[in-house]
Amino acid sequence: MEYDSPLAAGDIPSEDQRVRDLLNAGRLADANQLFDEVVARVPPGGGRWSRSAVLVNRAVLAWRLSRIPLALELAAEGWTDLDSEHPDSPAAAQTMSALGYLLEGIGHRRAALDMLRLAVQVARRSGDAETLAQCLQRLGGILNFRAASGPPQAAEQVFRQAAGYLREGLELVADPAFRRAIMAAYSRSLIGIGAYDRAEQLARDTHDQCVAVGDEWGQAVADWVLGILHQHRGDQDQARDVLRRAVELAERVNDISLLFRFSLDLADACAAVGDPVGEAAALRRSVGASLTAVETLQEGLGQALEQRKVAVQAQRLAVAAQEAAARDPLTGLTNRLGLERTAPFLLDSTATKGRIPWLVLLDVDGFKGVNDDAGHAAGDAVLREIAQLLRRECRIDDLVARWAGDEFVVLLGDTGNDYDIGPAVAERIRKSVDQHDWSGLLGPMIRPPTVSVGVAAGPAKLDTLFKAADAALYRAKRLGRNRVEVEPTARS
Known part of the structure; x- marks a missing residue:
């Protein structure tokens, strides 16, 4: 060199x-x-x-x-x-x-x-x-x-x-x-x-x-x-x-x-x-x-x-094997291990630039019903479809991961000067799932899935953000599902 x-x-x-x-x-x-x-x-x-x-x-x-x-x-x-x-x-x-x-x-x-x-x-x-x-x-x-x-x-x-x-x-x-x-x-x-x-x-x-x-x-x-x-x-x-x-x-x-x-x-x-x-x-x-x-x-x-x-x-x-270990085989998204490895670097970069770190946590509403009524193969197909919708609604710099089961996480990258970007992205994701045509995948008799979303912003620590977003997600479920809730205390 x-x-x-x-x-x-x-x-x-x-x-x-x-x-x-x-x-x-x-x-x-x-x-x-x-x-x-x-x-x-x-x-x-x-x-x-x-x-x-x-x-x-x-x-x-x-x-x-x-x-x-x-x-x-x-x-x-x-x-x-x-x-x-x-x-x-x-x-x-x-x-x-x-x-x-x-x-x-x-x-x-x-x-x-x-x-x-x-x-x-x-x-x-x-x-x-x-x-x-x-x-x-x-x-x-x-x-x-x-x-x-x-x-x-x-x-x-x-x-x-x-x-x-x-x-x-x-x-x-x-x-x-x-x-x-x-x-x-x-x-x-x-x-x-x-x-x-x-x-x-x-x-x-x-x-x-x-x-x-x-x-x-x-x-x-x-x-x-x-x-x-x-x-x-x-x-x-x-x-x-x-x-x-x-x-x-x-x-x-x-x-x-x-x-x-x-x-x-x-x-x-x-x-x-x-x-x-x-x-x-x-x-x-x-x-x-x-x-x-x-x-x-x-x-x-x-x-x-x-x-x-x-x-x-x-x-x-060996490097490829490490990368494969950090990827969810069903959806192709980063898995929990990959999120925990990568999140600290993304959060540090966001904080260094003076930006607000945002975490979006979503859970599929009624997913057990989809599995029970349409079968687990259809349930897997629904998760893959939601993963595709997440990719479409998020930017290349965002970290999109399947956390576990029917839970997904989006960690936003450089948010620029838009201080309300987290709730905006969350609402876009919710609407995308709600308005998606599920009939070809599930048929007319199965209730189409929706998502409840919790959003949090605050300190550049994954566990802190996750706990705050999880509290907001729980509130979204309790208030009727298919909605976005923002954890107010996480923004301080």
């Missing part, structure tokens, strides 16, 4: 991070010396994923230090834990993210993108904000480079994807060094979607911060972004000068992937101003960087990729 950022705190030892800091400051000799001391130590305990994360990230450091055989050895050793049955820890996400970085650097681009997307999924499940931000930054950085080098007609869409990931990461990250890396990447995405003024402000802020602390890696990326911005604005002379500085910094910090990308852009800038000597020199740099990455690494780590392919497939099957 071209954007190599500081790691989130947690599983990676502080001395390993110090090696990265020295590299990013262009102090290669000091980084090499400290790395010799670091790599001689056995990774600390804390579980096999933690050990794997340390090993793979040491492989990244070895690659940055041009110690290729050691990089391959460390990567192969760290890769062996990818068949873990429970990839839900920050260390697992860090391992996958670092592997994605290595795979991208050696040219295994599809595998790299798959690995980085999987790392983001695992990071989300882990609940660790810094790790998720790291994974989002690496994925967004790769998408930036794919957009820049891919078909022009597809570039803006890919840049928008990258911007979304990076913007989310920027909201999560606290570490200053890591924040600078995301800011630089995000500014490149903004150029890609035409937000030039905002991109320039962010890139210059990043550049100034990096200069102040001696972060030459971040300064190189910021200069590259500013150079691209000058190109878009037609100032090719300025673009050439700034891109030349970015290339020199990329050489100083020994980042082959950055050097390859920056040199290509510098060659374009030199050609635009009629500088054939500069263009040739930039192309020689890009070719040299490409040969280093491809010839030296692709064969060795490519073999490791093939050897681990079965393990990666097993890993994906």
Whole structure:
């Protein structure tokens, strides 16, 4: 992956991070010396994923230090834990993210993108904000480079994807060094979607911060972004000068992937101003960087990729099995387990945005009668039909779940500034079920089902919301069914 950022705190030892800091400051000799001391130590305990994360990230450091055989050895050793049955820890996400970085650097681009997307999924499940931000930054950085080098007609869409990931990461990250890396990447995405003024402000802020602390890696990326911005604005002379500085910094910090990308852009800038000597020199740099990455690494780590392919497939099957365990087989909705796993993240996100969390709890009226009069097969069909109506009436960001039996839960996502959205959605659902044509499913003699609905809003805790909504649901049943009741105390 071209954007190599500081790691989130947690599983990676502080001395390993110090090696990265020295590299990013262009102090290669000091980084090499400290790395010799670091790599001689056995990774600390804390579980096999933690050990794997340390090993793979040491492989990244070895690659940055041009110690290729050691990089391959460390990567192969760290890769062996990818068949873990429970990839839900920050260390697992860090391992996958670092592997994605290595795979991208050696040219295994599809595998790299798959690995980085999987790392983001695992990071989300882990609940660790810094790790998720790291994974989002690496994925967004790769998408930036794919957009820049891919078909022009597809570039803006890919840049928008990258911007979304990076913007989310920027909201999560606290570490200053890591924040600078995301800011630089995000500014490149903004150029890609035409937000030039905002991109320039962010890139210059990043550049100034990096200069102040001696972060030459971040300064190189910021200069590259500013150079691209000058190109878009037609100032090719300025673009050439700034891109030349970015290339020199990329050489100083020994980042082959950055050097390859920056040199290509510098060659374009030199050609635009009629500088054939500069263009040739930039192309020689890009070719040299490409040969280093491809010839030296692709064969060795490519073999490791093939050897681990079965393990990666097993890993994906394990993830799919986890997802299946959280889904109701009858309706296809999230089940109670899935709701309890996912709700805290949705509620935290809603609260962080200053929105009101809403929970809608509904129960099918007279469902026992449907089973008794029409049979359990018809009852199952009614539940499936209600699940479809819920999907239709709710948004993609809402979490729709079958709680148990004939009870369903809807946890609303971002509600914007509409403070009455919960009751409105509940009434829409009630009316949709009440006005649905059930005759084809139940016949004319069976009483069609309706739903009673309880609605609550308040603290971002699932159990608190559920208890309040359950009280409102009980009131709706007691007052005649087929109605919506809102729990007033939950809104305080």
